[in-house]
Amino acid sequence: MKKLTIAIDGPAGAGKSTIAKKVAEALNYVYLDTGAMYRAVTLMFLQSKKTFSPELVTKLAEEAKISFQREPGLNRVFLNGEEVTEAIRSLDVTHEVSAVSAVKGVREAMVKAQRELGKDGGVVLDGRDIGTVVFPLADVKIFLTASVEERARRRFLELKAKGMAVRQEDLAKDIALRDKLDSEREIAPLKCAENAHYLDSSQMDIPTVVKTILKLCKEA
Ligand code: C5P
Numbered sequence: 180m181k182k183l184t185i186a187i188d189g190p191a192g193a194g195k196s197t198i199a200k201k202v203a204e205a206l207n208y209v210y211l212d213t214g215a216m217y218r219a220v221t222l223m224f225l226q227s228k229k230t231f232s233p234e235l236v237t238k239l240a241e242e243a244k245i246s247f248q249r250e251p252g253l254n255r256v257f258l259n260g261e262e263v264t265e266a267i268r269s270l271d272v273t274h275e276v277s278a279v280s281a282v283k284g285v286r287e288a289m290v291k292a293q294r295e296l297g298k299d300g301g302v303v304l305d306g307r308d309i310g311t312v313v314f315p316l317a318d319v320k321i322f323l324t325a326s327v328e329e330r331a332r333r334r335f336l337e338l339k340a341k342g343m344a345v346r347q348e349d350l351a352k353d354i355a356l357r358d359k360l361d362s363e364r365e366i367a368p369l370k371c372a373e374n375a376h377y378l379d380s381s382q383m384d385i386p387t388v389v390k391t392i393l394k395l396c397k398e399a
Pocket of ligand 1 (some may be wrong): 192213214215218219276277278280282305306307308309357361
């Protein structure tokens with residue numbers, strides 16, 4: 180059977196990574212979390228303790244050696260040989276990542292790496308610009324979204340289960356801000372690709388979304 184390239188784009192907290200992982204597992208494909216790559220560059224920038232400049236973050240993006248190691252239920256992320264799986268999810272990284280990912284040189288370096296990693300097909304990529312920029316000819320394109328309230332509610336339950344004290348209203352504000360920054364940036368803004376399937380998961384559970392996408396893959 181042909182090895183497909185499957186692009187799953189959408190706003191923050193829409194469940195893209197959970198869904199993309201399950202779709203990849205079901206098809207025995209590789210899963211590529213492109214958001215983790217922008218997060219890794221952001222972590223590198225924060226660790227540098229230098230003042231933000233497009234030149235600096237571009238240089239870091241070009242130097243970054245990002246790799247993934249898949250384990251059942253866990254997608255481990257490595258940056259320049261060190262594991263950063265947890266560190267890239269910190270609030271500091273989350274707050275800075277949209278500024279870093281808006282820089283042209285950063286995007287160029289990441290897109291080049293993503294195209295290389297996905298060039299053989301048999302891959303599920305999730306992000307913001309996969310169907311529009313990285314793989315515009317992807318076999319299946321999904322735009323996965325949900326209301327801000329629902330996304331904040333899910334993130335709240337997730338963090339609460341990890342024992343973190345957060346307020347759902349704050350999460351909703353963070354999510355709405357990140358959506359705004361990612362959608363309004365000049366280069367590769369978050370938007371639904373012309374021929375993408377638009378899935379609003381506000382009222383759908385995970386197995387239903389996975390099933391819907393697998394059906395689209397079969398048809399492709
Ligand atoms: O998917 P995640 O929320 O981890 O992505 C973190 C950030 O990385 C996004 O808010 C966005 O700024 C950036 N990103 C991007 N393009 C992608 C994936 C993520 O600009 N393909």
